[in-house]
Amino acid sequence: MTASRKNKVPLVSDDEFTAMCAAGQDVPFCWKNTLYLEWFSESNGRVVIETCDFELELSERVWEMDEDAEEAQKLANMHAMRDFMNALVRRIEPAGDRRIDSGEEEDEFxxxxxxxxSDRLADAYQEVLExxxxxxxxERKEAFAMGWDGLLEALAEESEAPESAETPWQLNDGEDEDWEVDEAQFRQHPLQSKAHEVVLRGIDLTRAGGEHPAAAALNGALMQVAGKLAGALNGDYERETGYVLAMLKRCLGWQNDALSACSELIGVADDGDHSRALxxxxxSIFEIREEIVNLRKVLKGN
Incomplete structure:
Protein backbone atom coordinates (compact mmCIF):
# COMPACT_ATOMS: atom_id res chain seq x y z
CA MET A 1 0.00 0.00 0.00
CA THR A 2 1.23 3.48 -0.81
CA ALA A 3 -0.23 6.95 -1.24
CA SER A 4 2.88 8.49 -2.77
CA ARG A 5 2.27 7.54 -6.42
CA LYS A 6 1.28 10.25 -8.88
CA ASN A 7 -0.93 9.55 -11.90
CA LYS A 8 -2.66 11.47 -14.64
CA VAL A 9 -6.28 12.15 -13.68
CA PRO A 10 -8.78 13.35 -16.34
CA LEU A 11 -10.50 16.68 -15.66
CA VAL A 12 -13.70 15.57 -17.41
CA SER A 13 -16.47 13.11 -16.57
CA ASP A 14 -16.32 9.44 -17.55
CA ASP A 15 -18.77 9.98 -20.42
CA GLU A 16 -16.82 12.97 -21.73
CA PHE A 17 -13.57 11.01 -21.39
CA THR A 18 -14.97 8.13 -23.48
CA ALA A 19 -16.34 10.49 -26.14
CA MET A 20 -13.09 12.45 -26.42
CA CYS A 21 -11.03 9.26 -26.73
CA ALA A 22 -13.37 7.95 -29.45
CA ALA A 23 -13.02 11.25 -31.32
CA GLY A 24 -9.23 11.21 -31.00
CA GLN A 25 -9.21 14.41 -28.95
CA ASP A 26 -6.71 15.32 -26.26
CA VAL A 27 -8.14 14.76 -22.79
CA PRO A 28 -7.30 17.48 -20.25
CA PHE A 29 -5.67 16.08 -17.12
CA CYS A 30 -3.76 16.97 -14.01
CA TRP A 31 -1.32 15.06 -11.82
CA LYS A 32 -2.64 13.83 -8.47
CA ASN A 33 -1.47 11.61 -5.66
CA THR A 34 -3.21 8.25 -5.79
CA LEU A 35 -3.84 5.63 -3.17
CA TYR A 36 -2.42 2.30 -4.38
CA LEU A 37 -3.57 -0.95 -2.78
CA GLU A 38 -2.24 -4.32 -3.94
CA TRP A 39 -2.71 -7.83 -2.63
CA PHE A 40 -2.66 -11.43 -3.84
CA SER A 41 -5.09 -14.28 -3.27
CA GLU A 42 -5.45 -17.81 -4.62
CA SER A 43 -8.96 -17.13 -5.90
CA ASN A 44 -8.37 -13.72 -7.53
CA GLY A 45 -4.64 -13.61 -8.18
CA ARG A 46 -3.20 -10.11 -8.13
CA VAL A 47 -5.69 -7.40 -7.14
CA VAL A 48 -4.94 -3.69 -7.57
CA ILE A 49 -7.08 -0.74 -6.51
CA GLU A 50 -5.79 2.69 -7.49
CA THR A 51 -7.76 5.89 -6.99
CA CYS A 52 -7.43 9.56 -6.20
CA ASP A 53 -11.03 9.84 -4.95
CA PHE A 54 -10.76 8.65 -1.39
CA GLU A 55 -11.34 9.87 2.14
CA LEU A 56 -8.64 9.00 4.61
CA GLU A 57 -9.30 8.74 8.33
CA LEU A 58 -6.38 8.11 10.65
CA SER A 59 -6.84 6.30 13.93
CA GLU A 60 -4.48 6.28 16.84
CA ARG A 61 -1.29 4.41 16.02
CA VAL A 62 -1.55 0.88 17.38
CA TRP A 63 1.67 -0.67 16.11
CA GLU A 64 4.64 0.17 13.95
CA MET A 65 6.92 -2.07 11.92
CA ASP A 66 10.53 -2.16 12.92
CA GLU A 67 13.18 -2.24 10.21
CA ASP A 68 13.47 -6.04 10.17
CA ALA A 69 9.71 -6.54 9.93
CA GLU A 70 9.49 -4.05 7.08
CA GLU A 71 12.24 -5.82 5.13
CA ALA A 72 10.52 -9.16 5.75
CA GLN A 73 7.24 -7.75 4.42
CA LYS A 74 8.96 -6.38 1.31
CA LEU A 75 10.48 -9.81 0.67
CA ALA A 76 7.09 -11.48 1.14
CA ASN A 77 5.56 -9.02 -1.33
CA MET A 78 8.21 -9.85 -3.93
CA HIS A 79 7.64 -13.59 -3.47
CA ALA A 80 3.89 -13.05 -3.90
CA MET A 81 4.55 -11.15 -7.13
CA ARG A 82 6.87 -13.92 -8.35
CA ASP A 83 4.30 -16.64 -7.59
CA PHE A 84 1.58 -14.67 -9.35
CA MET A 85 3.72 -14.15 -12.46
CA ASN A 86 4.64 -17.82 -12.55
CA ALA A 87 0.95 -18.74 -12.47
CA LEU A 88 0.17 -16.12 -15.12
CA VAL A 89 2.81 -17.32 -17.57
CA ARG A 90 2.01 -21.04 -17.10
CA ARG A 91 5.23 -22.20 -18.71
CA ILE A 92 5.07 -25.30 -20.86
CA GLU A 93 7.16 -28.19 -19.64
CA PRO A 94 9.86 -28.71 -22.29
CA ALA A 95 9.84 -31.95 -24.22
CA GLY A 96 13.06 -30.87 -25.87
CA ASP A 97 15.36 -33.80 -25.13
CA ARG A 98 12.90 -36.39 -26.43
CA ARG A 99 12.10 -34.32 -29.51
CA ILE A 100 15.73 -33.56 -30.33
CA ASP A 101 16.78 -37.20 -29.96
CA SER A 102 14.03 -38.40 -32.29
CA GLY A 103 14.44 -35.54 -34.78
CA GLU A 104 10.70 -34.93 -34.52
CA GLU A 105 9.29 -31.51 -35.40
CA GLU A 106 6.47 -29.89 -33.47
CA ASP A 107 3.23 -29.42 -35.36
CA GLU A 108 1.22 -26.23 -35.83
CA PHE A 109 -0.83 -26.73 -32.67
CA SER A 118 5.28 -16.23 -25.31
CA ASP A 119 2.28 -13.88 -25.31
CA ARG A 120 1.62 -14.57 -21.64
CA LEU A 121 5.28 -13.97 -20.87
CA ALA A 122 5.18 -10.62 -22.68
CA ASP A 123 2.01 -9.59 -20.81
CA ALA A 124 3.53 -10.60 -17.48
CA TYR A 125 6.74 -8.70 -18.17
CA GLN A 126 4.75 -5.61 -19.14
CA GLU A 127 2.94 -5.78 -15.81
CA VAL A 128 6.23 -6.16 -13.94
CA LEU A 129 7.75 -3.22 -15.83
CA GLU A 130 4.82 -1.00 -14.87
CA GLU A 139 16.26 -4.48 -12.80
CA ARG A 140 16.86 -6.88 -9.92
CA LYS A 141 13.23 -6.89 -8.80
CA GLU A 142 11.98 -7.45 -12.36
CA ALA A 143 14.31 -10.43 -12.77
CA PHE A 144 13.16 -11.89 -9.44
CA ALA A 145 9.45 -11.45 -10.22
CA MET A 146 9.84 -13.06 -13.64
CA GLY A 147 11.79 -16.01 -12.23
CA TRP A 148 14.93 -15.20 -14.22
CA ASP A 149 17.38 -16.62 -11.70
CA GLY A 150 20.20 -16.68 -14.24
CA LEU A 151 19.88 -12.93 -14.73
CA LEU A 152 19.82 -12.41 -10.96
CA GLU A 153 23.11 -14.30 -10.66
CA ALA A 154 24.61 -12.28 -13.50
CA LEU A 155 23.54 -9.01 -11.88
CA ALA A 156 25.05 -10.14 -8.58
CA GLU A 157 28.34 -11.05 -10.27
CA GLU A 158 28.33 -7.77 -12.17
CA SER A 159 27.89 -5.77 -8.97
CA GLU A 160 30.78 -7.64 -7.34
CA ALA A 161 33.14 -7.48 -10.32
CA PRO A 162 35.74 -4.67 -10.46
CA GLU A 163 35.02 -1.92 -12.94
CA SER A 164 36.82 -2.21 -16.25
CA ALA A 165 37.67 0.60 -18.59
CA GLU A 166 37.03 -1.60 -21.62
CA THR A 167 33.50 -2.63 -22.48
CA PRO A 168 33.10 -6.42 -22.95
CA TRP A 169 31.78 -6.02 -26.48
CA GLN A 170 34.52 -3.72 -27.71
CA LEU A 171 36.44 -5.02 -30.73
CA ASN A 172 40.20 -5.10 -30.71
CA ASP A 173 42.13 -3.35 -33.44
CA GLY A 174 41.74 -5.12 -36.75
CA GLU A 175 38.92 -7.43 -35.66
CA ASP A 176 36.35 -5.63 -37.79
CA GLU A 177 38.32 -6.38 -40.95
CA ASP A 178 36.92 -9.92 -41.07
CA TRP A 179 33.35 -8.81 -40.39
CA GLU A 180 31.07 -10.12 -43.11
CA VAL A 181 27.34 -9.71 -43.50
CA ASP A 182 25.42 -12.75 -44.69
CA GLU A 183 22.98 -11.18 -47.13
CA ALA A 184 20.98 -14.40 -47.33
CA GLN A 185 19.71 -14.02 -43.78
CA PHE A 186 18.19 -10.64 -44.71
CA ARG A 187 16.58 -11.83 -47.96
CA GLN A 188 12.98 -10.60 -48.07
CA HIS A 189 10.15 -12.96 -48.94
CA PRO A 190 7.79 -11.54 -51.61
CA LEU A 191 4.77 -11.88 -49.32
CA GLN A 192 6.52 -10.06 -46.49
CA SER A 193 7.63 -7.38 -48.94
CA LYS A 194 4.00 -6.76 -49.89
CA ALA A 195 2.98 -6.63 -46.24
CA HIS A 196 5.74 -4.11 -45.52
CA GLU A 197 4.61 -1.92 -48.41
CA VAL A 198 1.02 -2.03 -47.13
CA VAL A 199 2.22 -0.88 -43.70
CA LEU A 200 3.82 2.20 -45.24
CA ARG A 201 0.69 2.96 -47.25
CA GLY A 202 -1.46 2.57 -44.17
CA ILE A 203 0.68 4.99 -42.18
CA ASP A 204 0.58 7.58 -44.97
CA LEU A 205 -3.18 7.30 -45.41
CA THR A 206 -4.02 7.49 -41.72
CA ARG A 207 -1.70 10.46 -41.30
CA ALA A 208 -3.50 12.22 -44.14
CA GLY A 209 -6.93 11.38 -42.74
CA GLY A 210 -6.39 12.82 -39.28
CA GLU A 211 -6.69 11.17 -35.87
CA HIS A 212 -9.15 8.31 -35.43
CA PRO A 213 -9.07 5.31 -33.05
CA ALA A 214 -9.39 2.91 -35.99
CA ALA A 215 -6.20 4.34 -37.50
CA ALA A 216 -4.10 3.03 -34.60
CA ALA A 217 -5.86 -0.34 -34.81
CA LEU A 218 -5.21 -0.53 -38.57
CA ASN A 219 -1.53 0.34 -38.36
CA GLY A 220 -0.95 -1.86 -35.33
CA ALA A 221 -2.47 -4.89 -37.05
CA LEU A 222 -0.56 -4.29 -40.29
CA MET A 223 2.72 -3.91 -38.39
CA GLN A 224 2.08 -7.17 -36.57
CA VAL A 225 1.55 -8.96 -39.88
CA ALA A 226 4.66 -7.51 -41.50
CA GLY A 227 6.80 -8.22 -38.46
CA LYS A 228 5.62 -11.79 -37.95
CA LEU A 229 5.93 -12.59 -41.65
CA ALA A 230 9.51 -11.34 -41.52
CA GLY A 231 10.28 -13.72 -38.69
CA ALA A 232 8.53 -16.64 -40.37
CA LEU A 233 9.54 -16.19 -44.02
CA ASN A 234 12.53 -13.88 -44.54
CA GLY A 235 16.03 -15.26 -45.00
CA ASP A 236 17.18 -18.58 -46.40
CA TYR A 237 17.38 -20.65 -43.23
CA GLU A 238 14.74 -23.34 -42.79
CA ARG A 239 12.07 -23.09 -40.10
CA GLU A 240 9.89 -25.87 -38.79
CA THR A 241 6.70 -26.11 -40.84
CA GLY A 242 4.56 -26.12 -37.71
CA TYR A 243 6.07 -22.81 -36.60
CA VAL A 244 5.41 -21.15 -39.97
CA LEU A 245 1.83 -22.45 -40.04
CA ALA A 246 1.17 -21.14 -36.54
CA MET A 247 2.58 -17.71 -37.40
CA LEU A 248 0.57 -17.52 -40.62
CA LYS A 249 -2.59 -18.41 -38.72
CA ARG A 250 -1.94 -15.55 -36.33
CA CYS A 251 -1.37 -13.21 -39.25
CA LEU A 252 -4.84 -14.07 -40.55
CA GLY A 253 -6.32 -12.79 -37.31
CA TRP A 254 -4.42 -9.50 -37.57
CA GLN A 255 -5.46 -9.20 -41.22
CA ASN A 256 -9.09 -9.49 -40.16
CA ASP A 257 -8.53 -6.76 -37.56
CA ALA A 258 -6.92 -4.57 -40.22
CA LEU A 259 -9.81 -5.12 -42.63
CA SER A 260 -12.32 -4.17 -39.96
CA ALA A 261 -10.41 -1.01 -39.03
CA CYS A 262 -9.94 -0.05 -42.68
CA SER A 263 -13.67 -0.44 -43.36
CA GLU A 264 -14.39 1.79 -40.37
CA LEU A 265 -12.06 4.47 -41.72
CA ILE A 266 -13.70 4.27 -45.14
CA GLY A 267 -17.07 4.84 -43.48
CA VAL A 268 -15.95 8.10 -41.85
CA ALA A 269 -13.79 9.43 -44.70
CA ASP A 270 -15.09 12.83 -45.84
CA ASP A 271 -12.90 13.09 -48.93
CA GLY A 272 -13.51 11.08 -52.10
CA ASP A 273 -9.85 10.61 -52.99
CA HIS A 274 -8.98 9.56 -49.47
CA SER A 275 -11.88 7.10 -49.40
CA ARG A 276 -10.80 5.52 -52.69
CA ALA A 277 -7.21 5.24 -51.46
CA LEU A 278 -8.44 3.44 -48.34
CA SER A 284 -4.33 -5.04 -50.90
CA ILE A 285 -5.00 -6.38 -47.40
CA PHE A 286 -7.47 -8.86 -48.92
CA GLU A 287 -4.84 -9.95 -51.45
CA ILE A 288 -2.24 -10.56 -48.76
CA ARG A 289 -4.79 -12.45 -46.71
CA GLU A 290 -5.56 -14.69 -49.69
CA GLU A 291 -1.85 -15.34 -50.25
CA ILE A 292 -1.44 -16.31 -46.60
CA VAL A 293 -4.35 -18.76 -46.93
CA ASN A 294 -2.82 -20.27 -50.07
CA LEU A 295 0.62 -20.55 -48.48
CA ARG A 296 -0.90 -22.40 -45.53
CA LYS A 297 -2.53 -24.84 -47.95
CA VAL A 298 0.81 -25.46 -49.67
CA LEU A 299 2.60 -26.07 -46.37
CA LYS A 300 -0.14 -28.45 -45.26
CA GLY A 301 0.11 -30.30 -48.57
CA ASN A 302 -3.51 -29.57 -49.53
Missing part, protein backbone atom coordinates in the same frame (compact mmCIF):
# COMPACT_ATOMS: atom_id res chain seq x y z
CA UNK A 110 2.19 -27.37 -30.46
CA UNK A 111 3.82 -24.23 -31.84
CA UNK A 112 0.62 -22.28 -31.19
CA UNK A 113 0.79 -23.29 -27.53
CA UNK A 114 4.38 -22.08 -27.38
CA UNK A 115 3.42 -18.78 -29.00
CA UNK A 116 0.60 -18.38 -26.49
CA UNK A 117 3.13 -18.92 -23.72
CA UNK A 131 5.01 -2.05 -11.22
CA UNK A 132 8.73 -1.39 -10.78
CA UNK A 133 9.00 1.46 -13.29
CA UNK A 134 10.28 4.06 -10.82
CA UNK A 135 12.06 1.70 -8.45
CA UNK A 136 15.82 2.36 -8.18
CA UNK A 137 16.39 -1.41 -7.93
CA UNK A 138 14.00 -2.16 -10.80
CA UNK A 279 -10.52 1.11 -50.50
CA UNK A 280 -7.41 0.29 -52.54
CA UNK A 281 -5.55 -0.39 -49.30
CA UNK A 282 -8.35 -2.72 -48.20
CA UNK A 283 -8.06 -4.58 -51.50
Missing amino acids: QWEERLKE KYLDDPDA EALRD
Whole structure:
Protein backbone atom coordinates (compact mmCIF):
# COMPACT_ATOMS: atom_id res chain seq x y z
CA MET A 1 0.00 0.00 0.00
CA THR A 2 1.23 3.48 -0.81
CA ALA A 3 -0.23 6.95 -1.24
CA SER A 4 2.88 8.49 -2.77
CA ARG A 5 2.27 7.54 -6.42
CA LYS A 6 1.28 10.25 -8.88
CA ASN A 7 -0.93 9.55 -11.90
CA LYS A 8 -2.66 11.47 -14.64
CA VAL A 9 -6.28 12.15 -13.68
CA PRO A 10 -8.78 13.35 -16.34
CA LEU A 11 -10.50 16.68 -15.66
CA VAL A 12 -13.70 15.57 -17.41
CA SER A 13 -16.47 13.11 -16.57
CA ASP A 14 -16.32 9.44 -17.55
CA ASP A 15 -18.77 9.98 -20.42
CA GLU A 16 -16.82 12.97 -21.73
CA PHE A 17 -13.57 11.01 -21.39
CA THR A 18 -14.97 8.13 -23.48
CA ALA A 19 -16.34 10.49 -26.14
CA MET A 20 -13.09 12.45 -26.42
CA CYS A 21 -11.03 9.26 -26.73
CA ALA A 22 -13.37 7.95 -29.45
CA ALA A 23 -13.02 11.25 -31.32
CA GLY A 24 -9.23 11.21 -31.00
CA GLN A 25 -9.21 14.41 -28.95
CA ASP A 26 -6.71 15.32 -26.26
CA VAL A 27 -8.14 14.76 -22.79
CA PRO A 28 -7.30 17.48 -20.25
CA PHE A 29 -5.67 16.08 -17.12
CA CYS A 30 -3.76 16.97 -14.01
CA TRP A 31 -1.32 15.06 -11.82
CA LYS A 32 -2.64 13.83 -8.47
CA ASN A 33 -1.47 11.61 -5.66
CA THR A 34 -3.21 8.25 -5.79
CA LEU A 35 -3.84 5.63 -3.17
CA TYR A 36 -2.42 2.30 -4.38
CA LEU A 37 -3.57 -0.95 -2.78
CA GLU A 38 -2.24 -4.32 -3.94
CA TRP A 39 -2.71 -7.83 -2.63
CA PHE A 40 -2.66 -11.43 -3.84
CA SER A 41 -5.09 -14.28 -3.27
CA GLU A 42 -5.45 -17.81 -4.62
CA SER A 43 -8.96 -17.13 -5.90
CA ASN A 44 -8.37 -13.72 -7.53
CA GLY A 45 -4.64 -13.61 -8.18
CA ARG A 46 -3.20 -10.11 -8.13
CA VAL A 47 -5.69 -7.40 -7.14
CA VAL A 48 -4.94 -3.69 -7.57
CA ILE A 49 -7.08 -0.74 -6.51
CA GLU A 50 -5.79 2.69 -7.49
CA THR A 51 -7.76 5.89 -6.99
CA CYS A 52 -7.43 9.56 -6.20
CA ASP A 53 -11.03 9.84 -4.95
CA PHE A 54 -10.76 8.65 -1.39
CA GLU A 55 -11.34 9.87 2.14
CA LEU A 56 -8.64 9.00 4.61
CA GLU A 57 -9.30 8.74 8.33
CA LEU A 58 -6.38 8.11 10.65
CA SER A 59 -6.84 6.30 13.93
CA GLU A 60 -4.48 6.28 16.84
CA ARG A 61 -1.29 4.41 16.02
CA VAL A 62 -1.55 0.88 17.38
CA TRP A 63 1.67 -0.67 16.11
CA GLU A 64 4.64 0.17 13.95
CA MET A 65 6.92 -2.07 11.92
CA ASP A 66 10.53 -2.16 12.92
CA GLU A 67 13.18 -2.24 10.21
CA ASP A 68 13.47 -6.04 10.17
CA ALA A 69 9.71 -6.54 9.93
CA GLU A 70 9.49 -4.05 7.08
CA GLU A 71 12.24 -5.82 5.13
CA ALA A 72 10.52 -9.16 5.75
CA GLN A 73 7.24 -7.75 4.42
CA LYS A 74 8.96 -6.38 1.31
CA LEU A 75 10.48 -9.81 0.67
CA ALA A 76 7.09 -11.48 1.14
CA ASN A 77 5.56 -9.02 -1.33
CA MET A 78 8.21 -9.85 -3.93
CA HIS A 79 7.64 -13.59 -3.47
CA ALA A 80 3.89 -13.05 -3.90
CA MET A 81 4.55 -11.15 -7.13
CA ARG A 82 6.87 -13.92 -8.35
CA ASP A 83 4.30 -16.64 -7.59
CA PHE A 84 1.58 -14.67 -9.35
CA MET A 85 3.72 -14.15 -12.46
CA ASN A 86 4.64 -17.82 -12.55
CA ALA A 87 0.95 -18.74 -12.47
CA LEU A 88 0.17 -16.12 -15.12
CA VAL A 89 2.81 -17.32 -17.57
CA ARG A 90 2.01 -21.04 -17.10
CA ARG A 91 5.23 -22.20 -18.71
CA ILE A 92 5.07 -25.30 -20.86
CA GLU A 93 7.16 -28.19 -19.64
CA PRO A 94 9.86 -28.71 -22.29
CA ALA A 95 9.84 -31.95 -24.22
CA GLY A 96 13.06 -30.87 -25.87
CA ASP A 97 15.36 -33.80 -25.13
CA ARG A 98 12.90 -36.39 -26.43
CA ARG A 99 12.10 -34.32 -29.51
CA ILE A 100 15.73 -33.56 -30.33
CA ASP A 101 16.78 -37.20 -29.96
CA SER A 102 14.03 -38.40 -32.29
CA GLY A 103 14.44 -35.54 -34.78
CA GLU A 104 10.70 -34.93 -34.52
CA GLU A 105 9.29 -31.51 -35.40
CA GLU A 106 6.47 -29.89 -33.47
CA ASP A 107 3.23 -29.42 -35.36
CA GLU A 108 1.22 -26.23 -35.83
CA PHE A 109 -0.83 -26.73 -32.67
CA GLN A 110 2.19 -27.37 -30.46
CA TRP A 111 3.82 -24.23 -31.84
CA GLU A 112 0.62 -22.28 -31.19
CA GLU A 113 0.79 -23.29 -27.53
CA ARG A 114 4.38 -22.08 -27.38
CA LEU A 115 3.42 -18.78 -29.00
CA LYS A 116 0.60 -18.38 -26.49
CA GLU A 117 3.13 -18.92 -23.72
CA SER A 118 5.28 -16.23 -25.31
CA ASP A 119 2.28 -13.88 -25.31
CA ARG A 120 1.62 -14.57 -21.64
CA LEU A 121 5.28 -13.97 -20.87
CA ALA A 122 5.18 -10.62 -22.68
CA ASP A 123 2.01 -9.59 -20.81
CA ALA A 124 3.53 -10.60 -17.48
CA TYR A 125 6.74 -8.70 -18.17
CA GLN A 126 4.75 -5.61 -19.14
CA GLU A 127 2.94 -5.78 -15.81
CA VAL A 128 6.23 -6.16 -13.94
CA LEU A 129 7.75 -3.22 -15.83
CA GLU A 130 4.82 -1.00 -14.87
CA LYS A 131 5.01 -2.05 -11.22
CA TYR A 132 8.73 -1.39 -10.78
CA LEU A 133 9.00 1.46 -13.29
CA ASP A 134 10.28 4.06 -10.82
CA ASP A 135 12.06 1.70 -8.45
CA PRO A 136 15.82 2.36 -8.18
CA ASP A 137 16.39 -1.41 -7.93
CA ALA A 138 14.00 -2.16 -10.80
CA GLU A 139 16.26 -4.48 -12.80
CA ARG A 140 16.86 -6.88 -9.92
CA LYS A 141 13.23 -6.89 -8.80
CA GLU A 142 11.98 -7.45 -12.36
CA ALA A 143 14.31 -10.43 -12.77
CA PHE A 144 13.16 -11.89 -9.44
CA ALA A 145 9.45 -11.45 -10.22
CA MET A 146 9.84 -13.06 -13.64
CA GLY A 147 11.79 -16.01 -12.23
CA TRP A 148 14.93 -15.20 -14.22
CA ASP A 149 17.38 -16.62 -11.70
CA GLY A 150 20.20 -16.68 -14.24
CA LEU A 151 19.88 -12.93 -14.73
CA LEU A 152 19.82 -12.41 -10.96
CA GLU A 153 23.11 -14.30 -10.66
CA ALA A 154 24.61 -12.28 -13.50
CA LEU A 155 23.54 -9.01 -11.88
CA ALA A 156 25.05 -10.14 -8.58
CA GLU A 157 28.34 -11.05 -10.27
CA GLU A 158 28.33 -7.77 -12.17
CA SER A 159 27.89 -5.77 -8.97
CA GLU A 160 30.78 -7.64 -7.34
CA ALA A 161 33.14 -7.48 -10.32
CA PRO A 162 35.74 -4.67 -10.46
CA GLU A 163 35.02 -1.92 -12.94
CA SER A 164 36.82 -2.21 -16.25
CA ALA A 165 37.67 0.60 -18.59
CA GLU A 166 37.03 -1.60 -21.62
CA THR A 167 33.50 -2.63 -22.48
CA PRO A 168 33.10 -6.42 -22.95
CA TRP A 169 31.78 -6.02 -26.48
CA GLN A 170 34.52 -3.72 -27.71
CA LEU A 171 36.44 -5.02 -30.73
CA ASN A 172 40.20 -5.10 -30.71
CA ASP A 173 42.13 -3.35 -33.44
CA GLY A 174 41.74 -5.12 -36.75
CA GLU A 175 38.92 -7.43 -35.66
CA ASP A 176 36.35 -5.63 -37.79
CA GLU A 177 38.32 -6.38 -40.95
CA ASP A 178 36.92 -9.92 -41.07
CA TRP A 179 33.35 -8.81 -40.39
CA GLU A 180 31.07 -10.12 -43.11
CA VAL A 181 27.34 -9.71 -43.50
CA ASP A 182 25.42 -12.75 -44.69
CA GLU A 183 22.98 -11.18 -47.13
CA ALA A 184 20.98 -14.40 -47.33
CA GLN A 185 19.71 -14.02 -43.78
CA PHE A 186 18.19 -10.64 -44.71
CA ARG A 187 16.58 -11.83 -47.96
CA GLN A 188 12.98 -10.60 -48.07
CA HIS A 189 10.15 -12.96 -48.94
CA PRO A 190 7.79 -11.54 -51.61
CA LEU A 191 4.77 -11.88 -49.32
CA GLN A 192 6.52 -10.06 -46.49
CA SER A 193 7.63 -7.38 -48.94
CA LYS A 194 4.00 -6.76 -49.89
CA ALA A 195 2.98 -6.63 -46.24
CA HIS A 196 5.74 -4.11 -45.52
CA GLU A 197 4.61 -1.92 -48.41
CA VAL A 198 1.02 -2.03 -47.13
CA VAL A 199 2.22 -0.88 -43.70
CA LEU A 200 3.82 2.20 -45.24
CA ARG A 201 0.69 2.96 -47.25
CA GLY A 202 -1.46 2.57 -44.17
CA ILE A 203 0.68 4.99 -42.18
CA ASP A 204 0.58 7.58 -44.97
CA LEU A 205 -3.18 7.30 -45.41
CA THR A 206 -4.02 7.49 -41.72
CA ARG A 207 -1.70 10.46 -41.30
CA ALA A 208 -3.50 12.22 -44.14
CA GLY A 209 -6.93 11.38 -42.74
CA GLY A 210 -6.39 12.82 -39.28
CA GLU A 211 -6.69 11.17 -35.87
CA HIS A 212 -9.15 8.31 -35.43
CA PRO A 213 -9.07 5.31 -33.05
CA ALA A 214 -9.39 2.91 -35.99
CA ALA A 215 -6.20 4.34 -37.50
CA ALA A 216 -4.10 3.03 -34.60
CA ALA A 217 -5.86 -0.34 -34.81
CA LEU A 218 -5.21 -0.53 -38.57
CA ASN A 219 -1.53 0.34 -38.36
CA GLY A 220 -0.95 -1.86 -35.33
CA ALA A 221 -2.47 -4.89 -37.05
CA LEU A 222 -0.56 -4.29 -40.29
CA MET A 223 2.72 -3.91 -38.39
CA GLN A 224 2.08 -7.17 -36.57
CA VAL A 225 1.55 -8.96 -39.88
CA ALA A 226 4.66 -7.51 -41.50
CA GLY A 227 6.80 -8.22 -38.46
CA LYS A 228 5.62 -11.79 -37.95
CA LEU A 229 5.93 -12.59 -41.65
CA ALA A 230 9.51 -11.34 -41.52
CA GLY A 231 10.28 -13.72 -38.69
CA ALA A 232 8.53 -16.64 -40.37
CA LEU A 233 9.54 -16.19 -44.02
CA ASN A 234 12.53 -13.88 -44.54
CA GLY A 235 16.03 -15.26 -45.00
CA ASP A 236 17.18 -18.58 -46.40
CA TYR A 237 17.38 -20.65 -43.23
CA GLU A 238 14.74 -23.34 -42.79
CA ARG A 239 12.07 -23.09 -40.10
CA GLU A 240 9.89 -25.87 -38.79
CA THR A 241 6.70 -26.11 -40.84
CA GLY A 242 4.56 -26.12 -37.71
CA TYR A 243 6.07 -22.81 -36.60
CA VAL A 244 5.41 -21.15 -39.97
CA LEU A 245 1.83 -22.45 -40.04
CA ALA A 246 1.17 -21.14 -36.54
CA MET A 247 2.58 -17.71 -37.40
CA LEU A 248 0.57 -17.52 -40.62
CA LYS A 249 -2.59 -18.41 -38.72
CA ARG A 250 -1.94 -15.55 -36.33
CA CYS A 251 -1.37 -13.21 -39.25
CA LEU A 252 -4.84 -14.07 -40.55
CA GLY A 253 -6.32 -12.79 -37.31
CA TRP A 254 -4.42 -9.50 -37.57
CA GLN A 255 -5.46 -9.20 -41.22
CA ASN A 256 -9.09 -9.49 -40.16
CA ASP A 257 -8.53 -6.76 -37.56
CA ALA A 258 -6.92 -4.57 -40.22
CA LEU A 259 -9.81 -5.12 -42.63
CA SER A 260 -12.32 -4.17 -39.96
CA ALA A 261 -10.41 -1.01 -39.03
CA CYS A 262 -9.94 -0.05 -42.68
CA SER A 263 -13.67 -0.44 -43.36
CA GLU A 264 -14.39 1.79 -40.37
CA LEU A 265 -12.06 4.47 -41.72
CA ILE A 266 -13.70 4.27 -45.14
CA GLY A 267 -17.07 4.84 -43.48
CA VAL A 268 -15.95 8.10 -41.85
CA ALA A 269 -13.79 9.43 -44.70
CA ASP A 270 -15.09 12.83 -45.84
CA ASP A 271 -12.90 13.09 -48.93
CA GLY A 272 -13.51 11.08 -52.10
CA ASP A 273 -9.85 10.61 -52.99
CA HIS A 274 -8.98 9.56 -49.47
CA SER A 275 -11.88 7.10 -49.40
CA ARG A 276 -10.80 5.52 -52.69
CA ALA A 277 -7.21 5.24 -51.46
CA LEU A 278 -8.44 3.44 -48.34
CA GLU A 279 -10.52 1.11 -50.50
CA ALA A 280 -7.41 0.29 -52.54
CA LEU A 281 -5.55 -0.39 -49.30
CA ARG A 282 -8.35 -2.72 -48.20
CA ASP A 283 -8.06 -4.58 -51.50
CA SER A 284 -4.33 -5.04 -50.90
CA ILE A 285 -5.00 -6.38 -47.40
CA PHE A 286 -7.47 -8.86 -48.92
CA GLU A 287 -4.84 -9.95 -51.45
CA ILE A 288 -2.24 -10.56 -48.76
CA ARG A 289 -4.79 -12.45 -46.71
CA GLU A 290 -5.56 -14.69 -49.69
CA GLU A 291 -1.85 -15.34 -50.25
CA ILE A 292 -1.44 -16.31 -46.60
CA VAL A 293 -4.35 -18.76 -46.93
CA ASN A 294 -2.82 -20.27 -50.07
CA LEU A 295 0.62 -20.55 -48.48
CA ARG A 296 -0.90 -22.40 -45.53
CA LYS A 297 -2.53 -24.84 -47.95
CA VAL A 298 0.81 -25.46 -49.67
CA LEU A 299 2.60 -26.07 -46.37
CA LYS A 300 -0.14 -28.45 -45.26
CA GLY A 301 0.11 -30.30 -48.57
CA ASN A 302 -3.51 -29.57 -49.53
